[in-house]
Amino acid sequence: NGKNPKAREPRSVFSHSRASASGLINGAKEAVALITQPRTLASRTLFPSRLANERLASHSHRPYSTMNRDDDDPIEAIFRQKRLLRSRIRKELKNMDPVRRSEEDAAIQSIVLNAPGSNLNRKKLFVPRVEDRNSNMRMLRISSVDDLIVNSMDILEPALLDCDGKQHEDVLEASDPVDLFILPGLAFDRCGRRLGRSGGYYDLFLKKYQELTKERQWKEPLRVALSYSVQIVEEGAIAVTSNDVSVDALVSPAGVIPISPAAQER
Numbered sequence: 001n002g003k004n005p006k007a008r009e010p011r012s013v014f015s016h017s018r019a020s021a022s023g024l025i026n027g028a029k030e031a032v033a034l035i036t037q038p039r040t041l042a043s044r045t046l047f048p049s050r051l052a053n054e055r056l057a058s059h060s061h062r063p064y065s066t067m068n069r070d071d072d073d074p075i076e077a078i079f080r081q082k083r084l085l086r087s088r089i090r091k092e093l094k095n096m097d098p099v100r101r102s103e104e105d106a107a108i109q110s111i112v113l114n115a116p117g118s119n120l121n122r123k124k125l126f127v128p129r130v131e132d133r134n135s136n137m138r139m140l141r142i143s144s145v146d147d148l149i150v151n152s153m154d155i156l157e158p159a160l161l162d163c164d165g166k167q168h169e170d171v172l173e174a175s176d177p178v179d180l181f182i183l184p185g186l187a188f189d190r191c192g193r194r195l196g197r198s199g200g201y202y203d204l205f206l207k208k209y210q211e212l213t214k215e216r217q218w219k220e221p222l223r224v225a226l227s228y229s230v231q232i233v234e235e236g237a238i239a240v241t242s243n244d245v246s247v248d249a250l251v252s253p254a255g256v257i258p259i260s261p262a263a264q265e266r
Contacts, residue, residue: 075241077239078239078240078241081239082195082198082238082239083198085187085195085233085237085238086186086187086195086197086198089186089187089195089230089231089233090186092230092231093228093230093231096228096230101228103253104228104229104253107253107254108226108227108228108251108252108253111251111255111256112182112226112251124141124169124174124176125141125142126139126140126141126142126169126171126174126178127139127140127142127148127157127158128157128201128202128205129151129157129158129160130151130153130155130157130201135199135200135201135203135204136201136204137201137202137204137205138170138171138172139170139171139172139205140158140160140168140169140170140171141158141168141169141170141171141174142158142168143162146163147159147162147163147168171209172208172209172212177213177216177218177219177221178209178221179221179222180221180222180224181206181221181222181223181224182224182225182226183202183223183224183225183226183247184202184225184226185202185225185227185231185247186231187231187232187233187237187238188225188227188231188232188233188238188247188250189232189233189234189235189236189237189238190232190235190250190257190259191235191246191259192246192247192248192259192260193238193240193244193246194225194238194244194245194246194247195238200243202245203243203244203245204243206223206245207243207245209221210245220262222248222249222262222263222266223245223246223247223248223249224247224248224249224250224251224263225247225249225250225251226250226251227250227251227252228252228253229252229253229254232250232252232257246259246260247259248260248262248263249263
């Protein structure tokens with residue numbers, strides 16, 4: 001549910017997809033990798049179900065809800081465009097052939113997990129935990145899928161305490177910077193725009209982490225999104241506000257699509 005593919009090919013994106021993935025992941029080899037809801041890890045599904053995501057979106061209390069709903073309001077026009085695109089992509093995902101979905105799942109996972117240098121056992125992994133209905137989310141470090149529990153929305157997330165009763169490390173309190181974010185989403189374009197599920201959890205968290213990197217003078221981590229092919233939309237289809245955080249690259253079933261100069265470089 002948290003993946004997005006492509007609609008139009010950028011130059012030289014798919015010629016060496018495995019090598020491209022290796023480059024992105026190797027860049028995180030010595031640093032902290034932050035993985036937010038990978039599709040599978042150790043054969044355990046970590047992505048929330050479609051129903052769970054819809055529940056999450058319905059529980060969100062965005063500050064925009066008090067804004068003027070007049071048709072001339074540019075903010076409302078953006079939200080209306082987002083709602084229409086969400087509806088369209090959800091229908092396409094619902095109608096996606098199960099065999100094709102399974103094949104794309106396997107392709108995306110293979111690119112991320114099997115590329116040289118992508119041994120996740122040697123990296124710190126942080127996974128999201130929803131805190132409340134006001135778009136607040138934490139990222140807690142896990143050692144294995146055994147550190148995950150099912151929450152009220154049927155989403156696997158870290159427990160507050162590990163098996164020894166110790167608190168899991170919070171990424172916002174970690175002494176080392178995150179090097180790589182792997183993000184879910186509902187739709188993406190080739191300019192790096194990301195459409196979430198309307199909860200605002202990831203955008204709010206990413207804004208907090210951006211502030212942290214500035215305070216500590218850390219290098220910005222790469223933001224890489226996972227995407228089914230039907231989720232990559234035409235340029236201009238995703239309307240954005242100042243609260244929306246873009247991605248640096250996409251991983252689709254066909255390969256890696258670098259977008260930002262940082263992703264091109266790495």
